[in-house]
Amino acid sequence: MADILVTEYLDPAVLDRLKADYSIDYDKDLWLKPDEMAARVRGVAAMIVRNQTQVRGALLQAANRLRCVGRLGVGLDNIDLDDCANRSIKVFPATGANSDSVAELAIGGIFVMFRKAYHEHAAVIAGEWPRMRMMGNEIMNRRLAIVGFGSIGKALAWRAKGIGLKVNAFDPYVPASDPRWAEYGVEKSESLIAAVKDADIVSIHTPLNDETRNMFDATVISAMRPGALLFNLARGGIVNEPDLISALKAGTIAGAFLDVLDKEPLPAGNAFAGVPNLLLTPHVGARTREADDRVCNMIADAVLAELKREPAA
Numbered sequence: 001m002a003d004i005l006v007t008e009y010l011d012p013a014v015l016d017r018l019k020a021d022y023s024i025d026y027d028k029d030l031w032l033k034p035d036e037m038a039a040r041v042r043g044v045a046a047m048i049v050r051n052q053t054q055v056r057g058a059l060l061q062a063a064n065r066l067r068c069v070g071r072l073g074v075g076l077d078n079i080d081l082d083d084c085a086n087r088s089i090k091v092f093p094a095t096g097a098n099s100d101s102v103a104e105l106a107i108g109g110i111f112v113m114f115r116k117a118y119h120e121h122a123a124v125i126a127g128e129w130p131r132m133r134m135m136g137n138e139i140m141n142r143r144l145a146i147v148g149f150g151s152i153g154k155a156l157a158w159r160a161k162g163i164g165l166k167v168n169a170f171d172p173y174v175p176a177s178d179p180r181w182a183e184y185g186v187e188k189s190e191s192l193i194a195a196v197k198d199a200d201i202v203s204i205h206t207p208l209n210d211e212t213r214n215m216f217d218a219t220v221i222s223a224m225r226p227g228a229l230l231f232n233l234a235r236g237g238i239v240n241e242p243d244l245i246s247a248l249k250a251g252t253i254a255g256a257f258l259d260v261l262d263k264e265p266l267p268a269g270n271a272f273a274g275v276p277n278l279l280l281t282p283h284v285g286a287r288t289r290e291a292d293d294r295v296c297n298m299i300a301d302a303v304l305a306e307l308k309r310e311p312a313a
Contacts, residue, residue: 001023001043001044002022002023002024002025002040002043002044003022003023003024003044003045003046003307004018004022004023004024004025004044004045004046004047004048004303004307005025005030005037005040005041005044005046005047005048006024006025006026006027006028006047006048006049007027007028007030007031007037007047007048007049007053008028008030008031008048008049008050008052008053008072009028009050010026010028010048010072010296011292011293011296014296014297014300017297017300017304018300018303018304021304021307021308022304022307025040025044030053031049031050031052031053031054032052034054034058034059037053037059038058038059038061038062039062041059041062041063041066042062042063042064042065043064043065044063044065044066045065045066045067045068045307046066046067046068046069046070046303046306046307047063047066047068047069047070048069048070048072048299048300048303049069049070049071049072049078049079050071050072050073051073051075051078051283052078053078054078055069055078055079055080055084056078056079056080056083057080060080060083060084060087060089063087063089066087066089067088067089067090067306067307068089068090068091068092068302068303068306068307069084069089069090069091069092070092070299070300070302070303071091071092071093071094071299072094072295072296072299073093073094073098073286073295074093074094074095074096074097074098074151074152074207075093075207075208075234075235076091076093076207077207077208077209077235077237079091090306092299092302092303092306094294094295094298094299095151096151097291097294097295097298098152098285098286098288098291098292098294098295099151099152099154099155100155100290100291101285101286101287101288101290101291102152102155102156102205102233102285102286103152103155103156103158103159104159104288105233105259105281105284105285106156106203106231106233106285107156107159107160107163109231109233109257109279110139110144110160110165110201110229110231111139112257112279113229113255113257113277113279114136114137114138114139114142114229115136115137116134116135116136117134117136120134139163139164139165140163140164140165141164141165141166142164142165142166142200142201143165143166143167143168143198143199143200143201144156144157144160144165144166144167144168144199144200144201144202144203145167145168145169145170145189145195145196145198145199145201145202145203146160146167146168146169146170146186146203146205147169147170147171147192147195147196147202147203147204147205147206147215148169148170148171148204148205148206148207148234149169149170149171149174149180149186149205150171150205150206152205152233152234153169153171153205154180154184156203156205157169157184157185157186158184161184161185165201166187167184167185167186167187168186168187168188168189168195168199169186169187169188169189169195170188170189170190170191170192170194170195170196171206174188176188192215192220193220193223196220196223196224196228197223197224197225198225199224199225199228200225200227200228200229201228201229201230201231202224202228202229202230202231203231203233204216204230204231204232204233204234204238204239205233205234206234206235206238207234207235208234208235208236208237208238212235212238213237213238214237214238214239214240215238215239216230216232216238216239216240216243216244217240217243218240218243218246218247221243221244221247221252221253222247222252224252224253225253226251226252226253226254227253227254228253228254229253229254229255229256229257230244230253230255230256230257231256231257231258232256232257232258232259232260233257233259233260233285234260235260236258236260236261236262236263236264237262239258241261241262241271241272242271244256245271245272245275248275248276248277248278249275249276254277255276255277255278255279256277256278256279257278257279257280257281258278258279258280258281259280259281259282259283259284259285260283260285261280261283264282264283265282
């Protein structure tokens with residue numbers, strides 16, 4: 001019987017680190033087989049998962065010896081944290097390990113959406129010369145509103161200030177006395193509406209939970225400026241997608257960049273087809289070699305430390 005169950009992709013070098021001290025049951029596609037996963041978790045001391053594995057319900061009921069869950073990422077919406085706490089199962093997210101990668105994707109999206117010209121690659125190859133219709137906008141002195149001022153929000157703010165953006169942020173869990181506001185030169189907004197109403201770009205970096213689900217609905221989106229862009233690189237479900245699609249079609253806001261969606265991958269015949277001024281990427285904010293190396297090793301360190309710790313009597 002294995003000590004550690006790994007249900008999604010883990011870097012081979014990190015697997016070898018774990019195998020040096022513990023037996024490993026590794027199947028990168030096990031998350032697709034919930035019944036088999038529940039059978040294989042019995043007797044296991046630790047699990048390592050990404051965002052597809054649902055750590056809840058029957059799986060936790062079957063996990064009779066589970067001491068910890070290592071999450072290869074920062075979002076915890078796929079893990080029943082309350083049930084884990086009730087069962088004395090520790091949960092280790094890779095907090096901060098992928099912040100730079102997500103922030104860099106957001107900055108890249110800002111350049112792409114403001115300049116517009118990057119969408120014309122195929123036209124230029126085809127012999128067209130759409131130069132005159134490619135009138136973009138400069139970024140300097142525009143205002144970025146960051147919703148969620150944690151590790152990713154801070155990483156984005158630091159980069160945004162460096163390219164000449166003015167930055168404000170909304171995070172009710174970061175008090176006005178917190179030194180990070182002054183450290184990053186960021187203005188604290190007292191409400192979500194206050195944060196977004198004057199912004200040229202609104203970028204979301206919060207967890208998905210009961211408080212944030214559908215946070216960006218028609219009411220909040222309509223409070224944004226007509227020329228503003230909405231970015232979601234956090235979790236699908238924070239933005240109400242039908243409301244966003246309606247706003248983009250009506251021109252209520254100027255555009256949107258979504259790296260995360262309610263349903264991933266999108267089903268055939270989805271409502272995004274033909275929506276104007278929309279950029280979609282397949283949940284790749286943290287998909288860099290550097291971030292994955294940091295994430296995998298951080299979680300391996302946390303799991304190894306827990307398994308080597310003497311359990312409480």
